[in-house]
Amino acid sequence: MKIEITHEPIDTEALTQSLIHNEYGGVDIFIGNIRQFTDDIETEKIEYTTYKKMAEKEMHKLADVVLAKGMDVVMVHRVGELQLGDIAVFIGVAAPHRAEAFENCQFLIDELKHTVPIWKKEYDRDKIRWGGLED
Amino acid sequence: MKIEITHEPIDTEALTQSLIHNEYGGVDIFIGNIRQFTDDIETEKIEYTTYKKMAEKEMHKLADVVLAKGMDVVMVHRVGELQLGDIAVFIGVAAPHRAEAFENCQFLIDELKHTVPIWKKEYDRDKIRWGGLED
Amino acid sequence: MKVKLFSILAEEIGPTTEVDLKSEFYPSDVKQAIEDAYPKYKEVLDQSLVAIDEEYADDKQFSLNDVAEIAIIPPVSGG
Amino acid sequence: MKVKLFSILAEEIGPTTEVDLKSEFYPSDVKQAIEDAYPKYKEVLDQSLVAIDEEYADDKQFSLNDVAEIAIIPPVSGG
Numbered sequence: 001m002k003i004e005i006t007h008e009p010i011d012t013e014a015l016t017q018s019l020i021h022n023e024y025g026g027v028d029i030f031i032g033n034i035r036q037f038t039d040d041i042e043t044e045k046i047e048y049t050t051y052k053k054m055a056e057k058e059m060h061k062l063a064d065v066v067l068a069k070g071m072d073v074v075m076v077h078r079v080g081e082l083q084l085g086d087i088a089v090f091i092g093v094a095a096p097h098r099a100e101a102f103e104n105c106q107f108l109i110d111e112l113k114h115t116v117p118i119w120k121k122e123y124d125r126d127k128i129r130w131g132g133l134e135d
Numbered sequence: 136m137k138i139e140i141t142h143e144p145i146d147t148e149a150l151t152q153s154l155i156h157n158e159y160g161g162v163d164i165f166i167g168n169i170r171q172f173t174d175d176i177e178t179e180k181i182e183y184t185t186y187k188k189m190a191e192k193e194m195h196k197l198a199d200v201v202l203a204k205g206m207d208v209v210m211v212h213r214v215g216e217l218q219l220g221d222i223a224v225f226i227g228v229a230a231p232h233r234a235e236a237f238e239n240c241q242f243l244i245d246e247l248k249h250t251v252p253i254w255k256k257e258y259d260r261d262k263i264r265w266g267g268l269e270d
Numbered sequence: 271m272k273v274k275l276f277s278i279l280a281e282e283i284g285p286t287t288e289v290d291l292k293s294e295f296y297p298s299d300v301k302q303a304i305e306d307a308y309p310k311y312k313e314v315l316d317q318s319l320v321a322i323d324e325e326y327a328d329d330k331q332f333s334l335n336d337v338a339e340i341a342i343i344p345p346v347s348g349g
Numbered sequence: 350m351k352v353k354l355f356s357i358l359a360e361e362i363g364p365t366t367e368v369d370l371k372s373e374f375y376p377s378d379v380k381q382a383i384e385d386a387y388p389k390y391k392e393v394l395d396q397s398l399v400a401i402d403e404e405y406a407d408d409k410q411f412s413l414n415d416v417a418e419i420a421i422i423p424p425v426s427g428g
Contacts, residue, residue, distance in 0.1 A: 013148040020220055026167055030164075051343070106234075131345075133345055253426070
């Protein structure tokens with residue numbers, strides 16, 4: 001199990017290998033990276049900030065739900081200034097069976113986006129956008 | 136896009152990196168590895184065999200369904216003798232949005248298990264089992 | 271009481287802001303006090319939650335003596 | 350006509366087996382011919398599909414002249 005908010009690039013290989021266990025047969029991993037276009041909006045970079053102590057607490061709460069079902073969990077979110085293609089988030093679940101791995105990995109990323117205090121400031125070609133904020 | 140049946144160990148890092156594109160923001164990856172216990176049955180190793188030409192054709196058919204939706208796809212299956220913890224299969228989908236990545240990755244692994252001519256011979260502690268075969 | 275700010279509020283107001291709170295207060299009082307000082311951010315505050323001691327706070331009464339840290343949490347957008 | 354075998358059939362019978370087929374045949378004829386030669390594998394064959402030229406074959410008529418490769422596909426178990 002690993003939960004982390006980090007300024008460093010995310011080491012996908014180390015995290016992936018940490019999820020391969022003899023006890024589990026299925027691993028599902030979600031990776032979110034910085035996308036250039038969202039419809040017509042072109043992004044140049046994204047700056048992520050966080051309320052780190054609370055964010056890690058909230059991530060642990062989510063992970064605990066999945067760990068309690070006997071699975072392994074990795075949740076790592078990068079913060080700071082990220083460029084196009086950089087990986088912002090890595091979520092992984094190792095489970096005895098694949099349907100559970102998929103279901104719980106999707107649960108973790110969906111909930112992370114709803115509850116974990118991380119914010120993005122999107123530098124788009126036309127203007128700056130604060131993620132999550134309604135105009 | 137990459138479709139392959141290989142005797143070599145699966146290079147998860149190269150495959151993962153190949154799915155990170157500026158055009159896509161979400162990558163879902165499924166990794167299947169050799170599990171030691173399935174309920175009370177203890178597995179020692181698994182030998183995978185394939186009808187390679189047909190298997191790659193069938194994998195391409197599945198990938199084409201997802202590629203046609205504008206996503207990127209990786210499907211690699213290892214064959215030969217695999218030990219506990221070895222990775223047998225790596226399926227990855229890169230998509231503009233994460234829900235599509237999850238849905239299509241799960242589609243690919245589910246269908247692979249139904250249609251792609253690959254067979255496992257499971258060396259369990261009590262006896263040998265041929266995957267998929269009803270007694 | 272110092273209140274932590276994040277995201278657009280931190281960038282425009284600063285990483286913290288000082289708020290006068292009664293010894294018994296509601297989380298909504300914190301938002302109201304900031305709105306009174308910075309009416310420009312009413313819309314952001316309306317969309318924000320209050321965290322007390324690193325937990326999302328229901329709008330029930332808190333005692334200032336029991337509280338170590340207050341933060342305003344604008345809509346999150348990680349991932 | 351040589352028929353490719355896989356999985357338990359390949360291990361126990363061999364990687365191919367020779368089958369006599371009429372110039373017009375059905376995929377089920379292939380399975381029946383193998384079952385006649387190896388009745389022990391009736392259950393495996395009942396669960397198997399026939400591939401013609403690397404495609405799962407519906408049980409419609411094929412002309413031997415048009416067919417380059419026939420294979421028996423026991424229940425697959427990859428992943």
